[in-house]
Amino acid sequence: MLKQAEIIQNDNFHLLSxxxxxxxxxxxxxxxxxxxxxxxxxxxxxVAEKESQETEIMVKSDHKGNLTKLKMWNRPGEDxxxxxxxxxxxxxxxxxxxxxxxxxxxxxxxxxxxxxGGAWEWHQDYGYWYNYGCLMPTMxxxxxxxxxxxxxxxxxxxxxxxxxxxxxxxxxxxxxxxADNERVxxxxxxxxxxxxxxxxxxxxxxxxxLLHRSDSNHSDFDRWSFIAxxxxxxxxxxxxxxxxxxYEKLIKVxxxxxxxxxxxx
Numbered sequence: 001m002l003k004q005a006e007i008i009q010n011d012n013f014h015l016l017s018x019x020x021x022x023x024x025x026x027x028x029x030x031x032x033x034x035x036x037x038x039x040x041x042x043x044x045x046x047v048a049e050k051e052s053q054e055t056e057i058m059v060k061s062d063h064k065g066n067l068t069k070l071k072m073w074n075r076p077g078e079d080x081x082x083x084x085x086x087x088x089x090x091x092x093x094x095x096x097x098x099x100x101x102x103x104x105x106x107x108x109x110x111x112x113x114x115x116x117g118g119a120w121e122w123h124q125d126y127g128y129w130y131n132y133g134c135l136m137p138t139m140x141x142x143x144x145x146x147x148x149x150x151x152x153x154x155x156x157x158x159x160x161x162x163x164x165x166x167x168x169x170x171x172x173x174x175x176x177x178x179a180d181n182e183r184v185x186x187x188x189x190x191x192x193x194x195x196x197x198x199x200x201x202x203x204x205x206x207x208x209x210l211l212h213r214s215d216s217n218h219s220d221f222d223r224w225s226f227i228a229x230x231x232x233x234x235x236x237x238x239x240x241x242x243x244x245x246x247y248e249k250l251i252k253v254x255x256x257x258x259x260x261x262x263x264x265x
Contacts, residue, residue, distance in 0.1 A: 036144060065118075084228065109224070119215050127169070133238050143206070160191055160193075
């Protein structure tokens with residue numbers, strides 16, 4: 001169970017306080033309730049649902065062969081996804097945490113469908129971002145729940161405070177990049193396991209070195225989510241290794257951008 005200090009109940013656009021920052025750096029994450037409205041997440045889901053039927057979607061399997069579908073972006077644009085990833089509600093808060101200017105490192109839509117969505121094994125995002133020319137771990141992600149996320153449908157799990165370990169070596173296993181199992185097993189003895197259950201519109205900001213995973217979705221309910229990842233401008237890759245993650249100046253949009261975005265029905 002998350003303590004109240006680690007959960008922000010957001011009735012309007014909320015800027016993180018000094019105490020919120022301390023909670024984040026102590027635990028490696030902070031959950032902001034209702035950062036986005038249910039109407040806003042419904043709009044995103046409508047577009048994602050339509051595009052998942054019309055465009056190519058990536059498929060990754062876990063060690064048991066269960067499949068998770070996803071769509072990734074190398075750079076921000078003018079679509080509905082970018083109205084979330086570039087939104088001041090996230091950008092201002094991530095810049096408060098780092099005390100530095102940021103840019104969008106990557107973004108992805110996760111389609112963990114009912115009765116088929118695969119597991120994500122234990123990993124740190126910086127565990128593999130390190131290999132893509134990012135010298136420092138001044139990176140994090142914001143996961144926005146599109147559907148209700150519960151233990152039953154494979155919500156995110158984290159090891160509270162495990163970002164303090166620093167980067168762990170990772171290996172490529174099947175379609176996933178996985179943290180060294182010996183280190184993970186020791187980490188599980190020393191850091192509390194938290195299940196991050198979320199409602200549509202809730203947002204979890206978490207450190208690039210935080211160990212996290214999720215179970216397969218064996219329930220009758222989808223668990224879709226949108227994840228935007230951020231890097232400090234001062235930490236932009238010193239070499240270009242991948243198509244994503246390269247520096248591009250961030251043009252922030254106002255909180256009203258999602259509401260004002262027009263979609264073709």
